[in-house]
Amino acid sequence: MDINPLQDSFQRAMNLSRSPGAVSTSPTQSFMNTLPRRLSVSKQQKALKPFSTGDMRILLLENVNQTAVDIFKDQGYQVEFYKSSLPEEELIEKIKDVHAIGIRSKTKLTANILKHAKNLVVIGCFCIGTNQVDLDYAASIGVAVFNSPFSNSRSVAELVIAEIISLARQLGDRSIELHTGTWNKVSQKCWEVRGKTLGVVGYGHIGSQLSVLAESMGMHVLYYDIVTIMALGTAKQVSTLDELLNKSDFVTLHVPETPETKNLLSAPQFAAMKDGAYVINASRGTVVDIPSLIQAMKAGKIAGAALDVYPNEPAKNGADAFSDKLNNWTSELVSLPNVILTPHIGGSTEEAQSAIGIEVAHALSKYINEGISVGSVNFPEVSLRSLDLDQENTVRVLYIHKNVPGVLKTVNNILSNHNIEKQFSDSCGEIAYLMADISDVNQSDIKQIYDELDKTSSKISIRLLY
Ligand SMILES: NC(=O)c1ccc[n+]([C@@H]2O[C@H](COP(=O)([O-])OP(=O)(O)OC[C@H]3O[C@@H](n4cnc5c(N)ncnc54)[C@H](O)[C@@H]3O)[C@@H](O)[C@H]2O)c1
Secondary structure (H helix, E strand, C coil): CCCCCCHHHHHHHCCCCCCCCCECCCCCCHHHHCCCCCCCCCCCEECCCCCCHHHCEEEECCCCCHHHHHHHHHCCCEEEECCCCCCHHHHHHHHCCCCEEEECCCCCECHHHHCCCCCCCEEEECCCCCCCECHHHHHHCCCEEECCCCCCHHHHHHHHHHHHHHHHCCHHHHHHHHHCCCCCCCCCCCCCCCCCEEEEECCCHHHHHHHHHHHHCCCEEEEECCCCCCCCCCCEECCCHHHHHHHCCEEEECCCCCHHHCCCECHHHHHHCCCCEEEEECCCHHHECHHHHHHHHHCCCEEEEEECCCCCCCCCCCCCCCCCCCCCCHHHHHCCCCEEECCCCCCCCHHHHHHHHHHHHHHHHHHHHHCCCCCCCCCCCCCCCCCECCCCCCEEEEEEEECCCCHHHHHHHHHCCCEEEEEEEEEECCEEEEEEEEECCCHHHHHHHHHHHHHCCCEEEEEEEC
């Protein structure tokens, strides 16, 4: 199959004048900051011109946040915006022409749909998950996929803070009682959180945010993580999960879903916890063995639990969606006192949606304009520092290819008439990505380089930015 996503735009680019050398306002990726810098950061950078930005077509579905729409429009791209997802046939029609598509969780980008996307360069998942996209197929046709895994960390941390206090004061139960007319003013087994110990399992983006917030309420924070991480504030890392469980009044889970974290809290771990401790899980549903939690609560070992995630979750909102049909312990769980159940809303805030819009739109713009794939979920992560304004005749070659021996030799041979100023190549499974900045290139060279690269047998897609 001849995959050449930007050929039409490229052909138009052949007739366009060079970029006037506007100053790039794209944020510098943190990864870039780790690279050695030849030039001072204040030096003006050249905006690369892949093609006329007005020709760049972006399809945004599922009411992607306005922050993203604004960023794409500022870039000069053509934006087609829909509040909902599209029926499959309509999506196939639309995806034929666009260079980028932005979706959330409802739009399924299967191989069957993606095979119609002849100009597609990049997919933005304006959400956390990416399992709605056939990532391998996208990579095989040279389409990078980006998401936003960490924009909602603060929202989750704040929800957990609310749950710590709610569990300690049995707020869920008091509220349900009063909704049904029962006045039940009690103080027994209701506690302040000041001076209590919070045990954080997984000290990543969410766990560490939470640590700071909890300390500001006067809590002591212990954390357990499989890697050694510098503590924030006066939090302390412990070396075993058991140590954390023995010492914590509240245990909150912030680990990814992996084979190692499946049932990370089960009967032996509940037994190791302090009597009357509380459990909070806003990570992934498989991390807590819920039947064992139910038993530990019934035995009085655990005084309360807040769960935001479940092994099986309903596909859509609606009455009766959360029932024994989905998870056979549901009715037992909902009948327990001091159990707060929320429908996976940890990261669901307006602020998080807006941050997701900004993060994904910047990642897509950076990939479209400069070829930088850092943060992509299905692609080799490649980056080069930006070109400077005075690098007049420099071209950035973006060559996505099959990960087979001998490709670099062939490509460098094609580029060998020019000075390769810098080059970066990486692979991910069967896909590899080469980025090279070559100097002293004139307009006719660009066409020749493109044509020669296009003939290479391992080519998946090519873009030349200048
Ligand atoms: N409820 C929600 O709406 C919501 C929203 C966002 C994220 N999440 C979930 O929260 C969890 C944490 O997210 P994050 O952004 O903080 O992730 P992160 O990758 O930043 O941090 C995870 C931490 O867990 C540690 N870890 C991994 N395996 C471990 C193990 N076996 N024992 C102890 N520590 C381990 C890692 O070293 C890392 O420090 C993820 O599962 C994510 O899917 C839920």
